[in-house]
Amino acid sequence: MSIDKATAAHVAKLARIKVEDDALPALAEEFNTILGFIEQLNEVDIEGVEPMTSVTPMRLKRREDVVTDGNMQDKVLSNAPDAREGFFAVPKVVE
Amino acid sequence: MSDLSKLTIAEARDKLRGGEVSSVELTKACLTEIDAADALNAFVHKTPEIALKQAEHADTRIAEGDAPSMCGIPLGIKDLFCTRGVPSQAASKILDGFRPEYESTVTNRLFDAGAVMLGKLNMDEFAMGSSNETSTYGNAVNPWRRGNDDTSLTPGGSSGGSASAVAADLCLAATGTDTGGSIRQPAAFVGITGLKPTYGRVSRWGIIAFASSLDQAGPMCKSVRDCAIMLGAMAGHDPKDSTSADLAVPDFEAALTGDIKGKKIGIPKEYRMDGMPSEIEKLWADGAEMLKDAGAQIVDISLPHTKYALPAYYVIAPAEASSNLARYDGVRYGRRAHLAQGDGVTEMYEKTRAEGFGHEVQRRVMVGTYVLSAGFYDAYYNRARRVRTLIKRDFELAFADGIDAILTPATPSAAFGLGEMSDSDPVQMYLNDVFTVTVNLAGLPGIAVPAGVDGKGLPLGLQLIGRPWEEADLLNTAFALENAAGFVSKPGKWW
Numbered sequence: 001m002s003i004d005k006a007t008a009a010h011v012a013k014l015a016r017i018k019v020e021d022d023a024l025p026a027l028a029e030e031f032n033t034i035l036g037f038i039e040q041l042n043e044v045d046i047e048g049v050e051p052m053t054s055v056t057p058m059r060l061k062r063r064e065d066v067v068t069d070g071n072m073q074d075k076v077l078s079n080a081p082d083a084r085e086g087f088f089a090v091p092k093v094v095e
Numbered sequence: 096m097s098d099l100s101k102l103t104i105a106e107a108r109d110k111l112r113g114g115e116v117s118s119v120e121l122t123k124a125c126l127t128e129i130d131a132a133d134a135l136n137a138f139v140h141k142t143p144e145i146a147l148k149q150a151e152h153a154d155t156r157i158a159e160g161d162a163p164s165m166c167g168i169p170l171g172i173k174d175l176f177c178t179r180g181v182p183s184q185a186a187s188k189i190l191d192g193f194r195p196e197y198e199s200t201v202t203n204r205l206f207d208a209g210a211v212m213l214g215k216l217n218m219d220e221f222a223m224g225s226s227n228e229t230s231t232y233g234n235a236v237n238p239w240r241r242g243n244d245d246t247s248l249t250p251g252g253s254s255g256g257s258a259s260a261v262a263a264d265l266c267l268a269a270t271g272t273d274t275g276g277s278i279r280q281p282a283a284f285v286g287i288t289g290l291k292p293t294y295g296r297v298s299r300w301g302i303i304a305f306a307s308s309l310d311q312a313g314p315m316c317k318s319v320r321d322c323a324i325m326l327g328a329m330a331g332h333d334p335k336d337s338t339s340a341d342l343a344v345p346d347f348e349a350a351l352t353g354d355i356k357g358k359k360i361g362i363p364k365e366y367r368m369d370g371m372p373s374e375i376e377k378l379w380a381d382g383a384e385m386l387k388d389a390g391a392q393i394v395d396i397s398l399p400h401t402k403y404a405l406p407a408y409y410v411i412a413p414a415e416a417s418s419n420l421a422r423y424d425g426v427r428y429g430r431r432a433h434l435a436q437g438d439g440v441t442e443m444y445e446k447t448r449a450e451g452f453g454h455e456v457q458r459r460v461m462v463g464t465y466v467l468s469a470g471f472y473d474a475y476y477n478r479a480r481r482v483r484t485l486i487k488r489d490f491e492l493a494f495a496d497g498i499d500a501i502l503t504p505a506t507p508s509a510a511f512g513l514g515e516m517s518d519s520d521p522v523q524m525y526l527n528d529v530f531t532v533t534v535n536l537a538g539l540p541g542i543a544v545p546a547g548v549d550g551k552g553l554p555l556g557l558q559l560i561g562r563p564w565e566e567a568d569l570l571n572t573a574f575a576l577e578n579a580a581g582f583v584s585k586p587g588k589w590w
Contacts, residue, residue: 003465008461011461011464011465011468012461014464014468015417015448015457015460015461015464016421016424016441016444016445016448017445017448017449017452017457017460017461018442018445018446018448018449019449019457027458027461030458030520030521031461031462031465033520033521033522034409034458034462034521034522035462035465037405037406037409037522037525038406038409038410038466038475038479039406040402040403040406041403041406041407041410041475041478041479041482042478043403044400044403044478044481044482044485046478046481046482046485049481049484049485050481050484051477051480051481051483051484052480052481052483052484052487053480054308054338055294055308055487055536055537055538056293056294056295056338056340056538056563058295058338058340060337060338061334061337061341063334072196075196076196078194078196079192079193079194079195079196079427079428079429080426080427080428081425081426081428081429081430081431082431088426088427090426090440090443091434091438091439091440091442091443092439092440093439093440
């Protein structure tokens with residue numbers, strides 16, 4: 001499986017990372033190097049082997065479904081690049 | 096100039112309790128060393144005010160006679176740990192200016208035990224790297240050099256700042272994190288001891304996530320004993336991390352008897368790689384001999400899926416990173432790109448992430464996005480997770496055969512020069528983790544112990560891998576190896 005320029009552009013779009021057009025061929029080449037390395041996994045017989053979901057066999061803990069914190073709007077917003085009137089501000093989303 | 100910063104945790108603890116030295120004196124000695132070591136670029140955010148306040152408080156506790164082992168001990172904290180009110184940006188530009196409103200569980204525990212934070216330590220961006228060359232702060236530098244050659248060497252990565260700071264005696268110990276070898280490889284490159292605990296032993300809460308099923312924090316110290324002491328303070332169940340184990344934390348230090356008679360140590364044949372430097376091979380053989388002399392039984396074992404660990408890792412880790420790093424969107428924290436007139440929310444995401452993430456991080460996020468995308472999920476991601484099951488099974492079978500610990504080299508080479516790998520393809524850099532990455536995939540504890548030097552005088556480390564949750568036994572085997580290896584070399588001070 002070889003990645004071309006168009007696939008690289010599609011992956012960049014999915015990852016929401018702007019990649020300039022002239023950088024795409026080099027990026028595609030890097031992907032191909034890495035994927036070429038990963039291809040080795042095809043040699044392994046995985047018939048009947050379950051995909052690992054948890055490295056330590058344990059059941060995730062449960063807790064009461066109750067509010068455990070809150071009322072800290074100022075703290076939540078304190079690191080925002082743009083916060084106004086108690087909200088995160090972003091460029092216009094809806095026309 | 097004092098030698099206080101050269102103390103181990105154990106030595107400092109005894110001097111603090113004996114009233115020979117105060118935490119304030121110890122802390123000031125470290126702060127002086129840090130200010131004189133900017134050439135190492137290890138400490139990237141210094142916190143002297145916090146340190147002195149914590150040290151004064153620790154001295155009060157010690158005077159009251161009820162102080163735990165870590166009380167008054169000055170530490171460096173990897174930039175990946177969120178520390179309240181102090182920059183915590185995973186060495187990434189995208190987190191410029193981020194000051195958490197909360198404290199990570201690990202630093203919280205360490206501070207509750209009385210430890211002192213000297214500052215934040217350099218690392219690879221989002222812990223993605225093996226040479227500390229992907230950091231927004233610039234390279235951290237290894238205090239060791241090749242004899243009289245003044246080439247700057249890497250301290251390894253991703254915990255490169257932690258490694259450099261401990262090896263150069265800027266602090267008594269440091270926190271690190273390890274996703275594929277990021278504690279053990281840098282520890283080996285600078286001649287210190289670094290432990291990656293069993294997955295779930297230490298809470299991940301408040302540690303900036305890279306690959307959540309692999310990430311684990313651990314101590315980077317000047318001795319095995321110090322690792323035992325510091326792990327005791329870091330470990331324990333945390334309701335805020337659902338994967339943290341609800342298991343009692345043993346007294347790791349009490350386990351250090353040095354007696355390993357009858358222990359079975361496995362030597363995995365698959366770790367004998369083609370082109371392995373003869374110095375590494377000799378170190379490994381010497382290490383086995385030392386453990387044998389200490390009464391252990393050396394057994395040849397096979398871990399047949401070893402070869403597939405790195406390729407499996409380079410599917411799983413980027414996949415998890417792609418998901419974890421989706422949160423850096425320029426909205427809630429960190430840095431947002433300057434937008435052009437008419438740019439919408441999508442342009443904001445794309446420009447922010449293009450400007451804020453470095454090259455390696457972008458590459459891994461995109462590889463992860465690709466292997467998780469429709470049509471490739473089974474071929475790559477699910478296949479890698481199945482191979483991971485087999486890698487873990489290799490270890491389970493070895494342990495079921497009565498193996499207590501496994502001895503391997505920690506790294507395939509000594510520290511290399513900064514920039515020396517810049518022309519290689521990314522896979523060449525990934526090979527640094529060839530001996531360490533299996534341990535993360537299997538969730539096991541692993542420790543790097545300095546065991547010798549190469550022909551140019553650079554430190555080399557051995558790795559011991561233990562059974563899950565048996566860090567105490569692993570530390571004891573490492574203690575026996577440390578005693579036998581007698582590694583005491585220190586880098587000559589040039590900075």
